[in-house]
Amino acid sequence: MRRREFIVGFGGAAAWSLKAGAQQPAMPVIGFVSVGALDENYTRYLAAWRAGLAESGYIEDLNVSIEYHWLEGRYDRLAALMTDLARRGVPVISLPGGSASAVAAKAATSTIPIVFGVGDDPIKLGLVASLARPGGNATGINYFSNEVVPRRLGLLSDLVPAAKRLAVLINPRNGVGADFTLRDVQDAARRLKWPIDVYKAGTRDEIEAAFDEMERDGADALFIAPDPYFNIRRYQLAALATHHEIAACYSDRDFVEAGGLMSYGTDVAGIWRQVGAYTGRILRGSNPADMPVVQWDRFIFALNMKTAKALDIKVLPITRARADIVVE
Numbered sequence: 079m080r081r082r083e084f085i086v087g088f089g090g091a092a093a094w095s096l097k098a099g100a101q102q103p104a105m106p107v108i109g110f111v112s113v114g115a116l117d118e119n120y121t122r123y124l125a126a127w128r129a130g131l132a133e134s135g136y137i138e139d140l141n142v143s144i145e146y147h148w149l150e151g152r153y154d155r156l157a158a159l160m161t162d163l164a165r166r167g168v169p170v171i172s173l174p175g176g177s178a179s180a181v182a183a184k185a186a187t188s189t190i191p192i193v194f195g196v197g198d199d200p201i202k203l204g205l206v207a208s209l210a211r212p213g214g215n216a217t218g219i220n221y222f223s224n225e226v227v228p229r230r231l232g233l234l235s236d237l238v239p240a241a242k243r244l245a246v247l248i249n250p251r252n253g254v255g256a257d258f259t260l261r262d263v264q265d266a267a268r269r270l271k272w273p274i275d276v277y278k279a280g281t282r283d284e285i286e287a288a289f290d291e292m293e294r295d296g297a298d299a300l301f302i303a304p305d306p307y308f309n310i311r312r313y314q315l316a317a318l319a320t321h322h323e324i325a326a327c328y329s330d331r332d333f334v335e336a337g338g339l340m341s342y343g344t345d346v347a348g349i350w351r352q353v354g355a356y357t358g359r360i361l362r363g364s365n366p367a368d369m370p371v372v373q374w375d376r377f378i379f380a381l382n383m384k385t386a387k388a389l390d391i392k393v394l395p396i397t398r399a400r401a402d403i404v405v406e
Contacts, residue, residue: 105141105142105143106142106143106169106170106361107142107143107144107145107168107169108131108142108143108144108145108168108169108170108171108172108357108361109145109147109163109168109170109171109172110127110144110145110146110147110172111147111149111156111159111160111163111171111172111173111179111183112147112148112149112173112174112175112176112179112306113149113150113151113152113153113156113175113176113178113179113252113306113307114148114149114150114151114175114306114307114309114310115148115150115151115310116146116148117310119309119332120148122347123174123346123347123350124350126347126348126350126351126354127172127174127350127351127353127354128354129351129354130350130351130352130353130354130355130356130357130358131354131355131357131358132354132358133354133355133358134355134358134359134361134362135358135362136358136361142361145168147159150307150310151249151251151280151306151307151310153178153251153252153253154251156178156179156182157182157185157186159182160182160183160185160186160187161186163183163186163187163190164186164187164190167190168190169190169191169360169361170190170191170192170193170357170360170361171183171187171190171191171192171193172193172353172354172357173192173193173194173195173218173353174195174349174350174353174354175195175196175306175346175349175350176195176196176252176255176306177196177197177198177203177254177255177258178252178253178254178255179194180192180194180196180200180203180205180216180218181203181204181205181254183216184203184204184205184215184216187215188214188215189215190215191215191216191360191366192205192215192216192217192218192366193216193217193218193353193356193357193360193366194216194217194218194219194353195218195219195221195349195350195352195353196218196219196220196221197220197221197222197255197258197304197344198254198255198258199220199258200212200216200218200220200371203254205218206371209370209371209373210370210371211367211368211370212366212367212368212369212370212371213367214366214367215366215367216366217356217366217367217369217370217371218353218356218371218372219349219352219353219356219371219372219374220371220372220373220374221344221349221374222344222373222374222375225262226342226343226344226377227259227262227263227265227266227301228265228266228269229342229377230301230327230329230341230342230343231244231263231266231267231270231272231301231327232270233327233340233342233379233397233400234299234301234325234327234340235270235272235299236394236397237325237339237340237386237391237393237397238298238299238325238391240298241272241298241299241325242272242298243272243273243274243275243295243296243297243298243299244263244267244272244273244274244275244297244299244300244301245274245275245276245277245292245295245297245299245300245301245324246260246263246274246275246276246277246300246301246303247277247278247279247285247288247300247301247302247303247308247315248260248276248277248278248279248303248305249278249279249280249303249305249307249308250278250280251280251307252280252303252305252306252307255303255304255305256303256305259303259304260276260303263301263303272299275292275295275297277291277292280307282311282314285311285314285315285318286314286318289318289319289321289322289324292322292324293322293324297324298324298325299324299325299326299327300319300324300325300326300327301326301327302315302326302327302328302329302333302338303329304329304330304343305329309330309332309333312328312332312333312336312338313336313337315328315333315336315338316333316336316337316338316385317337319338319339320337320385320388320389323389325339325389325391326338326339326340327339327340327341327342328340328341328343329341329342329343329344330343330344330346330378330380331343331378331380331403332346334380334381334382334385334403334405335380335382335405337382337384337385338382338385339381339382339385339386339389339391340379340380340381340382341378341379341380342377342378342379342380343377343378344374344376344377344378345374345376345377345378348374348376349374352372352374356369356372378402378403379400379401379402379403380401380402380403380404380405381393381397381398381401381403381404381405382405383398383404383405383406384405384406385405
């Protein structure tokens, strides 16, 4: 070996040795999983999650490592991914949003701590024994997304009181979440005396086809089920609803900011921050079995006046006054 190569090689080895020594003990690794995609909205949510984590003193790449998994709507990858995280024994699995992710994680491990953010009842999902004392390896935040379905449909009814039939769009790939949503929509629509038609879509082309079918069926009101993949496709969904002249309601403000008519749902960034905070507490030594499930009760009504005008919807002053966010 030439002298210069030897010196460079030795220097690199010495630097590696010093770095390895400086990293002892090894930083904990959080297994972070989202069925969404890291776009501009999820970047904002991720910042909130990191802020929650920092409340316990954990800063990425300083004293904690984060293994990110953005599935971009690929629910079929959840089971294998959770099994792999469990096999490798990560200290905690953090799941800011989605019942399907939480159920898959719980099926993969009964020992590794899991922090979830779910809209469905975590007891009925089999995640915890009770909200006050979860009793197992999972805890987190319940934001009642499906319990606000009656409120969401009521606001939609105020906007389109002459609507005769409700279309419901669900993602069949989100089996657990779709089932819970459909059940709650059916109950709420029955009270409003709205018959419903269910449409299923889990790809861009399927969404296009679903809206064509809605128009043929004469749908005049639409409920978009909460779903991370639908959030990815929010611009497409909002544009299609306006193009087909269907008044649609959504689960959160992201859709309204993308051109959707209205939304009523949870404060997503707040949920992500709380999941981050619980994740940090577990890394500090808290036992998920003793950490009560946080019952989140902050909801946001958002309204897009430009879309209302495009759909020839007359928004009553009282309805506008109720909105937390108005997009002009």
